[in-house]
């Protein structure tokens with residue numbers, strides 16, 4: 001194929017103009033060849049299961065064999081005492097309690113729901129229990145957190161935290177998402193059949209069999225439903241075989257049917273032996289029936305903690321006289337609604353605010369007096385635990401990961417699937433490339449060799465460099481912050497390292513990322529009649545492709561630096577504008593203050609512009625009449641201060657910039673790991689009180705098991721401890 005007397009092979013070797021470009025193209029081609037040369041799983045490197053012995057006893061470390069057996073979960077009891085979380089406001093010198101002296105317990109095989117009105121501290125408590133409360137100098141957190149009777153941090157056991165937002169790679173199917181997560185987290189399962197069986201079991205358990213081969217989807221392409229996404233989130237977390245599952249508002253945004261299915265899944269997980277803790281705002285009756293235990297919070301304080309179902313209703317109905325209970329839940333009313341109304345402030349009038357506030361204060365006060373009885377009546381003692389649980393070893397939190405290259409390969413596969421399958425995005429990018437090439441090509445239509453065409457050429461090459469950089473940057477900053485959240489979540493699970501992730505992303509995106517500059521160049525080049533040889537055309541495409549990747553790398557850094565897509569969209573283009581000003585055309589760096597003179601050296605637009613100018617002007621003759629006219633391209637390059645340099649030099653400079661942004665992204669992602677608030681011990685006098693409560697608890701459980709006092713006696717005790725009637729105003733359910 002001839003174009004200006006050169007062959008296609010030379011174009012490929014000319015890409016990038018030096019060794020770096022050739023290496024990148026060769027590596028990408030080799031990987032693509034491997035990807036297409038056979039079915040996915042068969043391409044996996046033959047890795048032996050590392051250190052997995054099928055005869056290993058169950059030790060809670062989540063080996064592959066353990067995970068395939070349903071119900072084989074290391075039992076964990078979490079107990080928390082006197083959790084107090086305060087938020088100080090330096091301006092007003094005030095302290096606000098987000099959680100005030102909250103205690104409770106979550107046990108294996110039980111589903112605990114943290115309920116309460118909006119802003120009552122449910123998510124805060126869930127975060128504290130999961131050790132995921134974001135650190136802040138304004139926040140002070142104290143209390144005791146025990147895991148299986150031992151003071152512990154969340155690093156000592158495996159837990160899953162299912163957040164409200166569901167973040168996935170949108171182009172993967174449900175099965176692929178689970179399968180890749182399993183491959184990353186369970187390198188022990190090396191055979192394809194075993195992994196398929198594992199994923200099928202998981203799909204079945206989560207009720208996702210029917211949607212197994214549907215794409216997850218996103219805002220652009222409709223995928224699976226919200227409830228299915230929630231269950232897929234759970235599935236991804238379950239692969240690590242967590243003992244404890246935390247789920248923040250699992251039903252938010254779901255219709256009643258989906259909400260019930262999600263809660264049913266959580267209930268089944270609890271029945272399999274997991275300790276399940278979820279926060280929930282106001283569940284419907286059928287969802288409430290699934291809870292084993294509840295914690296009722298209002299304004300950060302406990303109103304009730306203990307078994308769910310009838311117990312809280314019986315507890316609240318004991319306020320007042322037995323003959324005339326004050327807080328009685330009528331038969332036809334959803335208990336969850338009754339409880340929510342009971343502990344919510346009624347803002348309909350000043351009087352109702354005051355009376356509901358008094359009622360809540362009374363309930364909080366009352367529960368704090370009798371919480372020892374309520375909370376610890378069903379506690380598992382240390383002795384019971386040691387009988388029922390396998391020994392908690394240091395191995396519990398440690399998991400063996402696949403090697404660096406295995407991680408790289410899996411992540412490369414995923415990045416490739418995401419980039420190549422994203423039809424709507426790719427179509428829009430292709431259309432935009434063609435549209436901008438047609439616009440530029442029309443404006444700079446068939447440039448001749450006149451003196452004025454010199455300025456036109458420079459203008460066109462400058463807008464080409466700007467357009468390429470901006471297109472790549474905005475695309476990256478638009479998607480990377482979301483992807484970063486997924487990566488952070490997966491890295492928190494210990495699935496992989498940053499190095500393989502970033503390298504796989506760079507390489508997997510080369511073919512798709514290179515397609516758009518090529519489309520742009522293919523349309524623009526002949527329209528504008530730029531230097532018409534095939535090798536020049538190849539170099540033109542190579543230069544804009546490398547620039548596009550360097551701009552994407554800069555977008556990654558911006559995305560890693562700021563918290564949201566919106567912020568990245570604001571910061572990225574602003575930063576690029578600085579590089580644009582120093583892009584080699586608008587201002588001569590030598591004429592600017594000395595502090596700005598380094599900017600052109602790091603401006604990817606300048607290097608791309610310089611490379612494009614050298615490619616275009618060198619060897620070009622211009623029509624000239626006067627002695628001061630520019631006669632050839634070399635003279636034009638001298639005017640731009642680009643004389644004496646080569647294309648290779650500019651591509652190396654761009655590659656360095658690309659590498660710099662990649663390294664910066666790496667460091668930012670490494671450094672910007674979420675920091676969580678430390679739980680400080682409560683004051684010593686409170687600990688002493690707790691120890692007394694502990695001995696009381698043990699005595700109580702032992703005595704209770706021996707004597708089993710009649711329920712009436714417990715009721716009369718509670719009756720005695722109820723707040724005085726002037727403190728607790730009658731509670732009237734609205735609309736009854």
Ligand SMILES: Nc1ncnc2c1ncn2[C@@H]1O[C@H](COP(=O)(O)OP(=O)(O)OP(=O)(O)O)[C@@H](O)[C@H]1O
Pocket residue numbers: 087098116117118119120121122123124125136139279281
């Ligand atoms: N880091 C923080 N800085 C300032 N206020 C905070 C912080 N964390 C929590 N809060 C406040 O603490 C209160 C409890 O928040 P939390 O998210 O725990 O409530 P919630 O019960 O989960 O509410 P919802 O059901 O609406 O999600 C809210 O008023 C919230 O604004």
